[in-house]
Amino acid sequence: MKGVDHLAHERNKTEFDVDAMKIVWAGSRHAFELSDRMARLVASDPAFQKDGRIRLGRKELFKNTLRKAAHAWKRILELHLTEEEAGWLRNFVDEPSFTDLHWGMFVPAIKGQGTDEQQQKWLPLAYKMQIIGSYAQTELGHGSNVQGLETTATFDPETDEFVIHSPTLTSSKWWPGGLGKVSTHAIVYARLITNGQEHGVHGFIVQLRSLDDHMPIPGITIGDIGMKFGNGAYNTMDNGVLTFDHIRIPRNQMLMRVLQVTREGKCVKSNVPRQLIYGTMVFVRQTIVADASTALARAVCIATRYSAVRRQFGSQDGGMETQVIDYKTQQSRLFPLLASAYAFRFVGEWLKWLYTDVTQRLQANDFSILPEAHACTAGLKSLTTTATADAIEECRKLCGGHGYLCASGLPELFAVYVPACTYEGDNVVLLLQVARFLMKTVSQLGSGKKPVGTTAYLGRVQDLLQCCCDVQTAEDWLKPSVVLEAFEARSARMCVARAQNLSKFENPEDGFAELSADLVEASVAHCQLIVVSKFIDKLQQDIPGKGVNRQLQNLCYIYALNLLHKYLGDFLSTGCITPKQASLANDQLRSLYSQIRPNAIALVDAFNYTDHYLGSVLGRYDGNVYPKLYEEAWKDPLNDSVVPDGYHEYIHPMLKQQLRNARL
Numbered sequence: 001m002k003g004v005d006h007l008a009h010e011r012n013k014t015e016f017d018v019d020a021m022k023i024v025w026a027g028s029r030h031a032f033e034l035s036d037r038m039a040r041l042v043a044s045d046p047a048f049q050k051d052g053r054i055r056l057g058r059k060e061l062f063k064n065t066l067r068k069a070a071h072a073w074k075r076i077l078e079l080h081l082t083e084e085e086a087g088w089l090r091n092f093v094d095e096p097s098f099t100d101l102h103w104g105m106f107v108p109a110i111k112g113q114g115t116d117e118q119q120q121k122w123l124p125l126a127y128k129m130q131i132i133g134s135y136a137q138t139e140l141g142h143g144s145n146v147q148g149l150e151t152t153a154t155f156d157p158e159t160d161e162f163v164i165h166s167p168t169l170t171s172s173k174w175w176p177g178g179l180g181k182v183s184t185h186a187i188v189y190a191r192l193i194t195n196g197q198e199h200g201v202h203g204f205i206v207q208l209r210s211l212d213d214h215m216p217i218p219g220i221t222i223g224d225i226g227m228k229f230g231n232g233a234y235n236t237m238d239n240g241v242l243t244f245d246h247i248r249i250p251r252n253q254m255l256m257r258v259l260q261v262t263r264e265g266k267c268v269k270s271n272v273p274r275q276l277i278y279g280t281m282v283f284v285r286q287t288i289v290a291d292a293s294t295a296l297a298r299a300v301c302i303a304t305r306y307s308a309v310r311r312q313f314g315s316q317d318g319g320m321e322t323q324v325i326d327y328k329t330q331q332s333r334l335f336p337l338l339a340s341a342y343a344f345r346f347v348g349e350w351l352k353w354l355y356t357d358v359t360q361r362l363q364a365n366d367f368s369i370l371p372e373a374h375a376c377t378a379g380l381k382s383l384t385t386t387a388t389a390d391a392i393e394e395c396r397k398l399c400g401g402h403g404y405l406c407a408s409g410l411p412e413l414f415a416v417y418v419p420a421c422t423y424e425g426d427n428v429v430l431l432l433q434v435a436r437f438l439m440k441t442v443s444q445l446g447s448g449k450k451p452v453g454t455t456a457y458l459g460r461v462q463d464l465l466q467c468c469c470d471v472q473t474a475e476d477w478l479k480p481s482v483v484l485e486a487f488e489a490r491s492a493r494m495c496v497a498r499a500q501n502l503s504k505f506e507n508p509e510d511g512f513a514e515l516s517a518d519l520v521e522a523s524v525a526h527c528q529l530i531v532v533s534k535f536i537d538k539l540q541q542d543i544p545g546k547g548v549n550r551q552l553q554n555l556c557y558i559y560a561l562n563l564l565h566k567y568l569g570d571f572l573s574t575g576c577i578t579p580k581q582a583s584l585a586n587d588q589l590r591s592l593y594s595q596i597r598p599n600a601i602a603l604v605d606a607f608n609y610t611d612h613y614l615g616s617v618l619g620r621y622d623g624n625v626y627p628k629l630y631e632e633a634w635k636d637p638l639n640d641s642v643v644p645d646g647y648h649e650y651i652h653p654m655l656k657q658q659l660r661n662a663r664l
């Protein structure tokens, strides 16, 4: 690192091996080395610089994104990067683009829902980017309600083709990323109709644009849906609108792993459950959980470094003022977010494992844990993205006024991140899916069906309904079994109470609708339990590196005890803990903040983010904030001239007029 390190005094306080923590954060030495190499490659390439992005108009911004995506692809080919390396490279380019949808949804949809033949035909084209794909599911009138989609795919036995059609305005495809201006193909979700009968929503590979001149295929109307929230941010993406006027595609372009349509138009079901049509969403929701920890860690890294640089008050004798990170209020807002970044990292790691396990089981025709995988990916996507979006905004406030400057990197990070609460499933809609799963699990308890996986604790529901927390001192809150039992008891009691309320309704669907707000709270409690338990599991692993495990323990208890504090109403009203025990938890939390404090800078250094990736003057590794902030201000186009454009038209006449009036 060149120049003076203004945070050196902070780094000198560190009580653990930061390099070892970097490997824990990355997941493995291999992942660390690979991501580190790709981060540096991107940071050192002037073609990937991000300065001034937020000031570009939409057209320039978009063209700039196309340039970067093309340059990234060129580097990927020149350096013969593996798929994993290429994924990291694109990640560090740090600009949403059509490639996210191509690699993140189009390719996985073909892999997950296509037959072997279809995969053999389409995947090589996609891998070489000879076609560019998007994922066209959502319509103007329906997004959450997938079964309500209106686009039709009607089989024509005479020509052996499907006719794809948009019958209404509301059936226009609306939102798909990469669709507006770039994609040549899309997986289009449409209602399958054969022999006059409907067979639900399925995916179809549809060509949208000519591979020669990029013009839309006749009968297709396609464009961008317009500017979105924030400068720069998600406006690098061409979210699109698309309508079909009786577009014909060959029969073999329906993704047929779940259901085959024969030459005669007969539907033949495979042994794969219908829900696999939603499989791409499960895959992406799982990646979104991992991405949440990355985005949260970015915001926390900026806020933590800046909180150590920033000083306010406290100097009575003309000495240094207090670093704002030393205020307990700042710590109580910041350190739980730091802990959440680590918590989401580990639950993301676990979810990736679960997803891999489910995929292997599906291949062996074992579909038993699909509902669990759906509930976990939906619930954790919802929990982590909501918390991350809120946390980015909190980090902005933690940085005071300077956090509101685009130079802090936080406004753009917020704007680019918040749609994660909506895409891949609105977060409330997803929690309702978790609630259905939980209520089903509770209702089956009497029948002797033993819950497994993340709901196994519900199998001990009788114990959990009666257990009494035996915390007597603040230190007792540092026992994994105590914390786990409190979270299990809270979740179990909330689930059982909701199930009892539901049973009072004659029609369960009416009851579900009426109690939905309460049910969502039970889902949150269950998902928080999963995060806490996966963090505790992580602590049981043999983690090398001096002091690393100790720091992780502190973070784990900060994560759990802060939730306990925030959701105290749940814990107290369900009788899981007493007010006295809650107060002891708070005492412990304050003590943990003091223990984390000297390690805070090192804990964010362990994320190993380059200054390029952070894109923040406040979060600079060297802490040299003020001179750089000052420098940055002068780069604003408003400062190109001392007297602004418009002075002669608007300011001068106004001043003169007032002068004249004053003279009158």
Ligand SMILES: CCCCCCCCCC/C=C\CCC/C=C/C(=O)SCCNC(=O)CCNC(=O)[C@H](O)C(C)(C)COP(=O)(O)OP(=O)(O)OC[C@H]1O[C@@H](n2cnc3c(N)ncnc32)[C@H](O)[C@@H]1OP(=O)(O)O
Residues within 6 Å of the ligand: 083, 087, 100, 101, 103, 104, 105, 135, 137, 138, 143, 144, 145, 146, 147, 177, 275, 276, 278, 279, 281, 282, 284, 287, 370, 371, 374, 422, 423, 424, 425, 426, 429, 433, 436
């Ligand atoms: C190598 C490089 C890799 C790079 C990776 C980079 C990744 C980058 C990714 C890009 C990231 C960001 C870009 C954002 C792009 C955004 C894309 C989108 O938004 S796509 C559109 C997403 N849309 C949704 O998520 C819609 C939300 N709605 C739904 O999911 C459902 O329709 C639902 C669940 C709300 C429907 O409810 P309903 O009750 O009507 O269900 P059904 O009758 O349809 O089904 C009932 C039955 O099925 C179960 N179920 C539902 N969903 C699933 C599922 N996904 N999996 C398994 N099972 C499911 C449900 O629980 C019911 O079960 P039952 O037992 O009958 O109760």
Ligand SMILES: Cc1cc2nc3c(=O)[nH]c(=O)nc-3n(C[C@H](O)[C@H](O)[C@H](O)COP(=O)(O)OP(=O)(O)OC[C@H]3O[C@@H](n4cnc5c(N)ncnc54)[C@H](O)[C@@H]3O)c2cc1C
Residues within 6 Å of the ligand: 101, 135, 136, 137, 138, 141, 142, 143, 144, 145, 174, 175, 176, 177, 234, 239, 419, 422, 423, 424, 425, 426, 427, 428, 429, 432
């Ligand atoms: C940036 C961005 C990128 C996107 N990219 C893509 C893409 O590439 N491909 C694609 O197909 N789609 C994409 N989408 C669309 C996205 O998947 C949908 O917007 C999302 O699934 C939410 O659906 P909706 O817009 O219909 O919301 P709605 O369902 O209309 O939600 C509106 C409100 O109603 C509430 N609500 C809805 N249903 C219920 C219910 N049953 N019970 C209680 N409350 C309910 C919601 O909580 C919300 O508050 C993208 C969206 C965004 C913002």
